[in-house]
Amino acid sequence: MIVVLGGGLIGLGIAYELAKRGAEVRVLEAGEPGRAASWAAAGMLAPYTEGLAGTPFEAFCARSLALYPAYVEELREAGGVDARLKIDGIVRAAYTETEASALRAQVDAARQSGVEAAWLERREVVRAEPALGPNVLGGALFAGEGQVDNRRLGRALASACAARGVRIDAGGGHVALEADARRVRGVRSRDGFVPASVVVNATGAWAGELAGVPPEARLPVFPVKGQMLALAMSRALMRRVVWVPGAYLVPRDDGRLLVGATVEDAAFDVRVTAGGIRSLLDAALAAVPALRDLALVETWAGLRPASPDGLPYLGATSLEGYFVAAGHHRNGVLLAPATARALADALEGKVDDAARPLSPLRLGAPPSALAS
Ligand SMILES: Cc1cc2nc3c(=O)[nH]c(=O)nc-3n(C[C@H](O)[C@H](O)[C@H](O)COP(=O)(O)OP(=O)(O)OC[C@H]3O[C@@H](n4cnc5c(N)ncnc54)[C@H](O)[C@@H]3O)c2cc1C
Structure with a gap:
């Protein structure tokens, strides 16, 4: 046995x-x-x-x-x-020249591994995800990635x-x-x-x-705390998983937009904190101002199992x-x-x-x- x-x-x-x-x-x-x-x-x-x-x-x-x-x-x-797998690509958005050049290097490295990855100019990234707003410079699209519930x-x-x-x-x-x-x-x-x-x-x-x-x-093995939250969105707001500086945004089929995640050394503490949620909201709203009016419907925290x-x-x-x-x-x-x-x-x-x-x-x- x-x-x-x-x-x-x-x-x-x-x-x-x-x-x-x-x-x-x-x-x-x-x-x-x-x-x-x-x-x-x-x-x-x-x-x-x-x-x-x-x-x-x-x-x-x-x-x-x-x-x-x-x-x-x-x-x-x-x-x-059904765990609702969606392999429809992940967009990682850049808002500064420094972020853009780091992302271009990431696209090159992925391509060298034979993976489908592309650099998107500003208008292409806005066409792909219109909510990304007026300040985005460009972004990387990793086509073979996605999400599961x-x-x-x-x-x-x-x-x-x-x-x-x-x-x-x-x-x-x-x-x-x-x-x-x-x-x-x-x-x-x-x-x-x-x-x-x-x-x-x-x-x-x-x-x-x-x-x-x-x-x-x-x-x-040690715990690394991560806090997250969910907003209620209209389905058209975001199609794919999108990374912005300081946060990622994961649209679920049920109409929730997950926003994550903090990375904290907090032992086995899984409390949701004001500071943790504020840092996520600050990052998400700075990149996607259209999120400002959405209802905050859930907050939670968990422990990633990490190794040295x-x-x-x-x-x-x-x-x-x-x-x-x-x-x-x-x-x-x-x-x-x-x-x-x-x-x-x-x-x-x-x-x-x-x-x-x-x-x-x-x-x-x-x-x-x-x-x-
Ligand atoms: C906020 C956050 C966001 C994340 N996002 C992603 C992501 O987008 N993509 C991704 O790939 N990964 C992500 N991760 C990481 C991923 O969640 C973890 O790596 C994964 O869930 C670990 O699974 P596990 O089964 O090892 O641990 P867990 O899901 O923690 O399960 C371990 C289980 O062991 C049980 N247990 C503990 N001690 C004992 C014992 N002595 N006897 C019996 N049972 C015991 C616990 O009760 C628990 O249920 C994220 C993690 C967090 C916290």
Whole structure:
């Protein structure tokens, strides 16, 4: 039996993939599945807008983006929930010459990776997104990117997991790992001991805190707080995801325009603050004055799971039977499909070139327990 700790997009995605490959899987979730960072996110699928072209992380991100259409369709068929994928391009707008030249370089880097990206002159960017207003200088269009409704994706995964026979135990509080000197024995929850030969730590921002992990197998994962808000817009206002300096704007089919996100070092504090919301509104209104009269309908905050080198941890650790899939920081929604496959492959002893830079063993933990 395989136990997956954490029922976010990462844990549920892994559980679904493992069940598909024939494993008996149980997910233990401290709170409610799909309600932590996976619920708080904006759902952008944006590796090139994020400037990841040319980094060691690019291949893994590109793979996950490519998997998305079939992934969403498969989950819809398996569990009946459509996560509403839209790959209709992301516009990143420039308001100063400095921003424009940095964006042109980003377009060039993406093109060198073979990605469809274009620099748009002022009139082209206004034609594409008229709300961008009078002061925009130009912008970059990354055509192969877009968004998914991450809250619906969480529901789609939970439903597809149930259809595949995955047992999801939610609301049981924080679960601890149980291991002896050599290997994993199982996990301990409020309801008692659950034996397991394999445990996957997919506990997001809490992954570094998991009780019972021996010191040599611990990984440094820490929370990075993000606050967001939603405005009620008329449907014609904005068509695609748009980045402006200091904020991004994500139009949803239900008429909400998401505005995100702050990046704060605030430990596990998820309060929405006046200063956080003001900074987002200042950035959004400066770029798109037409937002001024829209109703503010929702505010929230979540915790990105970050790692010191900016890459997730994905795969086997120095403790036999203990696997980690955490630290996806700003890109966990994007990376859910590729993570699920790579972790299931790692359980079968397979690691390919795109996933290799993400090994938890990159920190120098001795692989002796794995080899023995
Ligand atoms: C404001 C904001 C905007 C974002 N926007 C984007 C975006 O546009 N695109 C993108 O790709 N990514 C985005 N992200 C990042 C993305 O949300 C995360 O990388 C991703 O959701 C991480 O998923 P996860 O399953 O690892 O963590 P989570 O969704 O946080 O799930 C972890 C789960 O583990 C549970 N848990 C913790 N400890 C235990 C324990 N001991 N036992 C059992 N369960 C436990 C928690 O209750 C939680 O449900 C954003 C994040 C934030 C906060």
